[in-house]
Amino acid sequence: MAMTEIQNLLVLLKNNYNGQMWYGNNFLHVLKGITPEIAFTRPFAGAHNIAELLAHMLAWRQFAIQQIKGNTAFTVEIDSEQDWPVYNQPDAGLWKQLSEELQQTQTELETLLGNAAPTLLEQIVSGTEFNFYVLLHGILHHDVYHLAQITLVKKQLQA
Numbered sequence: 001m002a003m004t005e006i007q008n009l010l011v012l013l014k015n016n017y018n019g020q021m022w023y024g025n026n027f028l029h030v031l032k033g034i035t036p037e038i039a040f041t042r043p044f045a046g047a048h049n050i051a052e053l054l055a056h057m058l059a060w061r062q063f064a065i066q067q068i069k070g071n072t073a074f075t076v077e078i079d080s081e082q083d084w085p086v087y088n089q090p091d092a093g094l095w096k097q098l099s100e101e102l103q104q105t106q107t108e109l110e111t112l113l114g115n116a117a118p119t120l121l122e123q124i125v126s127g128t129e130f131n132f133y134v135l136l137h138g139i140l141h142h143d144v145y146h147l148a149q150i151t152l153v154k155k156q157l158q159a
Contacts, residue, residue: 005121009136010113016143017106023144027102030151039098040090043156050153051087053146054098059083061105064139068112072126109139 003011015021018028031054039051048056059076060083066074076083087094113136121133128135 004118005133006113006116006118009140010110012140013106013109013113016140016147021144025147025151027106027143027147030147030154031099031102034095034154036090036092036095038154038157039095040087041157043153047153048084048149049087050150051091051095051098052085053150053153054102055085055087056083057143057146058098058101058105060139060142061109064135065105065108065112067125067135068116068120068132075127 012021016026018026020026034050039054040049042049063074063076121136122131124131125135
């Protein structure tokens with residue numbers, strides 16, 4: 001029996017976090033071994049550090065979660081401090097918090113999608129002109145894009 005689009009999204013979301021993806025390493029593999037010192041170091045002036053990239057990804061994951069839950073008041077303003085926080089000093093507590101939030105958003109997205117009606121994907125996301133199909137595929141693409149950036153920064157800093 002063919003899977004629904006929500007089931008397909010759920011498989012991709014799970015694999016991107018801790019499974020096999022066609023493009024390479026998943027979240028947990030890439031983040032493994034990143035210390036707070038590495039996470040908060042800029043690879044070059046003007047670039048985002050790993051902690052900022054992860055926080056940015058989390059902001060948009062939280063946006064998707066809140067929108068699925070019906071919290072239409074929750075927004076993320078593009079290029080705001082919420083969208084792109086600035087972290088200039090290593091902070092082991094903050095790195096732990098970001099890592100835990102990644103796990104929390106993963107669990108919450110999996111639960112929400114696992115319980116979602118197929119019609120969710122057709123619904124327009126409040127305050128936008130796109131539907132949940134576009135948002136959820138966008139979250140996956142966004143995660144993969146920034147995960148690749150994290151991989152490059154990690155390699156550069158560990159070289």
